[in-house]
Amino acid sequence: MAIHQENCEICERIAQCKAGEHPGFILEMETGYAVLGDSQFFRGYSLLLCKTPATELDELTPEIRLKYLEEMALLAEAVRKVVQPHKLNYECLGNMVHHLHWHIFPRYSDDEQREKPVWAHDKAARRESQYNLDPARDAPLMAAIRDELQQLMQSHPE
Template structure:
């Protein structure tokens, strides 16, 4: 079984949020934090980071696991309401960072290859740079997502 790494990227992001230094922070839920993804090629791409550093869902006690999944689904719903995608892709991998987190990717028919998995169609290198999160450019999206997430948070 994968062990939680000492130099964990997810813990680094959570520390940034807790110290008020994460520019793409969206919302705090009882079990996790929603942040906008580093790359906005898939407009509205959001991460839901578990407060508990478990590698996999199975490592969480059941009550906490189901609460985390419920909150993740509410975050996904909020993202979908705001960006109105053709489809949501919801993934939890953690092969690189074994600390439970979900990727919430809105998918659009305007993509060149909308039926492919995100990892095979997202731009790389210089092309990817064009879509890097930009606090100024993405401010309106962040504002809308924060509003929608605040409504969802009220349902917890």
């Protein structure tokens, strides 16, 4: 894997998932770990951390790539069913952390900036502490997404 970096945040998060220490852990899937995002400014914001430490989609084998994309779509569907947003945003950036991870952002109809990318929202506002992932507050949300995801995975067998 060409550009994968040392001290990778995604590798660290995956290690936390494996150790049962990731506060936002939702579910282990075949190609990745579904987790709730650190900031819940966009309620339901979730990520799919790729088990393969690749930087670009084209570095995955065709089989893993298709499965990874499918599982991203399943996570997105589960999030959509639980939080019922106006729209979902799907982002795969990796400009800072060179390890594939999907961002799933629910967008809401009362968001005055809903026609713009999530990044149009002021960074400081998005990171206000009231939006920090709170395991006590967010456990029901994570459980609901996990339940939906497990049902979807059962209805989409290999």
